[in-house]
Amino acid sequence: MKTLVQTEYTTADALVNELVRAGVEQVFGIVSIHNMPIYDAILREGSIHLVTARGESGAVNMADGYARATGKLGVVLTSTGTGAGNAAGSLVESWSAGVPVLHITGEVASPYLGTGRGYIHECKDQLSMMEGVCKRAYQLRKPEQMVPVIRNAIHEALKAPAGPVTVQIPIDYQSAIIPKSNLQEIESSVNTAPSETKIHFNKEVIDRITAAKRPVIWTGGGVISAEASNELKTLAETIGAAVITSQSGKGSIPEDHPLCIGHFASYKEVKELVKSSDLLISIGVRFRSNETTNWQVEVPKEHIAIDADLEAVNRNFDVTYGLVGDAKYILGQLLEALSEGNVSPDPHYMEEVESVRNQIRTHLRETLGPYEGFLDGMRRLLPKDAILVRDVTVQANVWGSRLFEIYEPRTSIHASGGGIGQGLPTAIGAQIGQKDKVVVLMAGDGGFMVNVGEMATASQEELPLIIILFDDAGYGVLRNIQDAAYGRRVAVDLLSPDFVKLAESMGFTAEKAGSSEEFVSELKAAVSRRKPSMIVVDMEKVGPMAKPFGGPPGAAEAFRPKKL
Structure with missing residues (x-):
């Protein structure tokens, strides 16, 4: 593309130069009269x-998916007022998942x-709205401060614990002519790089790990953010620990590893294993309510927490020893300290861990029926490094997030905040970030319609995205919860369009599958095609699961009338 020249240097130019300086290659968004400069x-x-994008909500999800799939900063550009408000819901997801x-x-x-x-697009207090959905929110107060403001915002978004940061710029400031600022950050020579600093652990920390005979490691997205997967795997093997992963932590350890329990923390067998353990090591995990049965999991008294967020310590479970900092560095130093001691994993316990691992998978498989x-x-x-993006739907919750094995970091993406409909744009962002990889979206018809217009974005970008759409003409999870809680249903049945025709009108190759055999045949063709593809699964024709999914444990009971 021919570079266009503008004589005057503006606030907008200063912003773009900072993005380029930060290595930004993609910006997602929607053009507006309030961001045109x-x-x-x-x-x-x-x-x-x-x-x-076709909507600000989708644009944020795309930036989010791009960041999760690549580990880079995701950047999104939206309009004012309503446009910023449209972005807010998706920013909540980025905040919940700790995405830069x-x-x-x-x-x-x-x-x-x-x-x-009544200035056009005016919002009563846009900055407060953004502060409520972001890690931080900044207002540019003076055009000449664009460079330090945007550079600080980038630092804040990437700094652990990472998260979304908003910078809002008044429209008249964007085209203001300003002097160029050459801002150079100087690191003090007295500051020693973390990699050159040796951690002197409390002796009790090392002694406790060495003495543990039934250790459990619980990992979250912080392990992946810190690129500490190799260190995690080595630690688990060194001490013979069971590894539980959160939804965000899937891929932090290969899920075919015999010590990997996986994303099953709320299951009875795993709860019993944790209860009977003598040491919990948690690493970059938030212990979300739906992953701990509203924090009813009984954890051992001895709990070593490793987290980049100081405020995470003691937030959900009591911590005996808190190690705050970069997980990769802390684990590396911990392994070095353990190598100097006498660590002897209990082979009988390791066999028990593998047995529990196999048992819960067998039991869950028995509920799938034709979907196995x-x-x-x-x-x-699918290739081992394929990226599986999952919207909130029955098939994703039951087996897509548990039984489908993930082998590498950044190849599993799911809505941490639980919002439906964000899967499609998130998958688009992931595919843009990893164009050579196979990216597959699992979605239900209800959630899919929330951002269905973003199919046009995928086609315009010529992405080889594969969409697997499970169509049951309604909100399947809520149907099952209502059946169990009330014995009746309300507002859960939806009129589905002809998704094949809809997809074809958006530039996708689309086919319908009414059995596992038809599905496998269509998936094989889609993987080879490397063009926008959709497989619509006719769930009525396939038939029900062997056991209906009733939502998170205790969901139906929580909605029945009761005295508080």
Whole structure:
């Protein structure tokens, strides 16, 4: 592309130069009268690819998926007021999952901020709205401060614990002519790099790990963010520990490893294993309510927590020893300290761990009925490094997030905050970030319709995305919960469009499958095709699961009338 020249240097130019300096290659968003100068500056600079979403909500999810699949900063550019509000729900997901997303949004012209005079796209207090859904939110107060503000926002988004950061820029500031600022950050020579500093662990920490005979490691997304998967695997093997993963922690250890329990913390057999353990080591995990049966899991008294977030210590479970910092470095130093002692894993306990691992998988498989063939076909046909993105739907919750084995970090993506409909744009972002990988989305018809327009984005970007759509003409999870809680249903039945025709109109190759055999055949073709593809699973024709999925443990009971 020919580079376009502009004589004057503006606030928008300063912003784009900082994005380029930070290595940004993709920006997702929607152009507006309140961000047009920034779009023009991106065009003139010429090195950043702009992805035009069909809605601000989807644009944020795309930046989020891009960041999760690559480990890089995701950047999204939205409009003011309603546009920023549309982005807010998806920013909650990025905050919940700890994803580094930079959200740049416009604001009304500076003389009208907070006046309530009805300036177009005006919001009563946009900054407070953004602060409520982000790690941090900044307002540019002076055009000349663009460089330090945006650079600080990028640092904040990437700094552990990572999260979304909003910078809002009044429209009149974006085209303001400003002097170029050459801002150089100088690191003090007296500060020693972490990799050169040896941690002197409390002797009790090492002694406790060495003495443990039934240790459990519980890992979360923090392990993946810190790129500490190799250290985690080595620690588990060194001390003979069972490894439980959170939803976000899937892929932190290969799920075919005999010590990997996986994402089954709320299951009875795993609860018993944790209860009978003599040491818990948690690493970068939030212990979410739905993954701990509302924190009813009984953890051992001895609990070593490793986390980049100081505020995470003692937030959900009591911690005996807290190690705050980068997980990769702490685990590396911990392994070095353990190598100097006498660590002897209990082979009988390791056999018990493997037995529990196999037992829960066998029991869950027995509930799948005809969908067991779907699971096995997917794992057989998809490459080991394929990225599986899952929207909130029955099949994803039951087996996509548990029985489908994940072998590498950043190849499993799911909505940590539990919001439906974010899977499609998240998968688009992941595919843009990893164009050479196979990216597959599992979604249900109800959630899929929330952002269905983003199929056009996938086609426009010529992405080889594969969508597996489970169509049961409604909200399947809620149907099952209502059946169990009330014996009746309300607001859960939906009119499904002809998804095959819809997909074809959006530039996808689409087919319907009414059996596992048909599904496997279509999936094989889609993997080979490397073009936008959709497989619509006719769940009525396939038939029900052997055991209906009733949502998280205790869900039905929680909704029955009761005295508080």
